[in-house]
Amino acid sequence: MTGLRYVYAVCRPFGAPLQTALKGVAGDPPRLLGHRGLIAVVSHVPEGDFAEAPLHRHLEDLDWLTETARAHQQVIDALTAVTTPLPLRLATVFRDDSGVRVMMEEREADFLRTLDRLEGRVEWGVKVYVEREPAVPSETTAKPASGRDYLRQRRMQSRAHEDSWQRAERFAGRLHATLSAHADGARLHAPQNSALSKAPGQNVLNAAYLVPRAESEEFVELVDRTKGEEPGMRVELTGPWAAYSFVEDPADSSAAGESSSAAAGADIGEGGS
Numbered sequence: 001m002t003g004l005r006y007v008y009a010v011c012r013p014f015g016a017p018l019q020t021a022l023k024g025v026a027g028d029p030p031r032l033l034g035h036r037g038l039i040a041v042v043s044h045v046p047e048g049d050f051a052e053a054p055l056h057r058h059l060e061d062l063d064w065l066t067e068t069a070r071a072h073q074q075v076i077d078a079l080t081a082v083t084t085p086l087p088l089r090l091a092t093v094f095r096d097d098s099g100v101r102v103m104m105e106e107r108e109a110d111f112l113r114t115l116d117r118l119e120g121r122v123e124w125g126v127k128v129y130v131e132r133e134p135a136v137p138s139e140t141t142a143k144p145a146s147g148r149d150y151l152r153q154r155r156m157q158s159r160a161h162e163d164s165w166q167r168a169e170r171f172a173g174r175l176h177a178t179l180s181a182h183a184d185g186a187r188l189h190a191p192q193n194s195a196l197s198k199a200p201g202q203n204v205l206n207a208a209y210l211v212p213r214a215e216s217e218e219f220v221e222l223v224d225r226t227k228g229e230e231p232g233m234r235v236e237l238t239g240p241w242a243a244y245s246f247v248e249d250p251a252d253s254s255a256a257g258e259s260s261s262a263a264a265g266a267d268i269g270e271g272g273s
Contacts, residue, residue, distance in 0.1 A: 003047060004046070004051070004093050004095060005095070005096060005097060006093050007040050008085075008088060009041045009088055010038055010039065010040050010088070010104065010107075011038070011085045012115055013037070014083040017082075018078050025043060025072055026045045030043045031043065035101040036108060038108065038111055040103075041085070045093065050091065055093070068091065079242070080122065084121065086118065087243075117246070118246060121213060122241060123240065123242065124183075124216070124219060124220070124223075124237060124240060125209075125238040126207050126237055127203055127207075128236075129204065129236070130201055131200070165204075167232075168233060171229075176207055178226075179207070179223070182209075186208070187207065187208045188207050191206050192206055201234055208246070
C-alpha cells in the first residue's frame with residue numbers, strides 16, 4: 001500500500017503480537033518498523049488527508065480530529081498492554097519508511113533514555129472538582145429589605161465561595177503531595193475549562209502520575225480512599241495510560257523526509273488533558 005507513514009510510537013523490540021483485528025488511523029493496520037534496536041509503530045495514511053496543507057485544514061474539523069485521535073489512541077492502548085511505548089504526538093507523519101528511520105536514528109539517544117525512564121511504568125490521571133452547590137429555592141431565601149441587606153447577602157455569598165475554594169485548594173494540595181510520594185514522577189496540568197470539558201463542577205487539580213505498573217493497584221486504592229473524604233469535592237481517576245505527560249515531545253524533529261507533524265495539534269490520552 002502506498003501513502004505517507006503515520007507514526008504512533010517508538011518502543012524497544014517486544015515479542016507479544018498486537019491484536020490481529022487492530023486498525024489504525026485511516027483504517028490501516030499498524031506494523032512494526034525496526035531500526036538500530038528501536039521499533040517504530042507505523043501505518044499508511046493517504047497523502048490527500050495527511051500532507052501538510054490538507055492536514056492543517058483537517059485539524060480545524062472537530063469530527064475528523066476526534067475520529068483520528070480515537071484510532072491513534074486504540075493503537076497506543078494496544079501497545080501499552082504488551083510493552084512500554086513512547087507515544088508520539090497526534091498526526092506525526094513522514095513521507096516514507098526512510099524518513100521514519102532517519103528520525104529514529106537522529107533521536108536514538110533521546111528515545112533510549114526516555115524508554116529507560118518509562119520502562120514498566122504507566123500514567124494515571126487524577127482530577128479534583130469543586131462540586132456546584134445546589135441552588136437555594138427562592139422561597140427559602142430572605143428577600144433583602146434594603147440595599148444594605150442586599151450587599152450583606154452578596155458579601156456572605158462571596159465569602160462562602162472563597163472559603164469553599166480555599167478548602168478545595170488545600171485538599172488538592174494535600175492529595176497531590178500524597179500521590180506524588182507514591183509515584184516516580186508527577187506533572188501538574190492547567191485546570192480544565194468546565195465549559196469546554198463539559199465536566200460538572202470546577203476543576204481545581206489536573207495532575208498526572210508516573211507509577212510502576214506493579215504498584216498500580218496500590219495507587220488506585222490510595223486514590224479511592226480519598227473519594228468522599230472532603231464534602232463538596234469530587235475526585236476522578238483515569239488510566240492506566242501510556243506516559244504522555246512524561247515524554248519530551250519528539251515530534252519537533254526536523255528529520256529529512258518528514259511530510260508533516262501536527263506539533264500544534266491536540267495531544268491525546270490523559271496527559272495534557
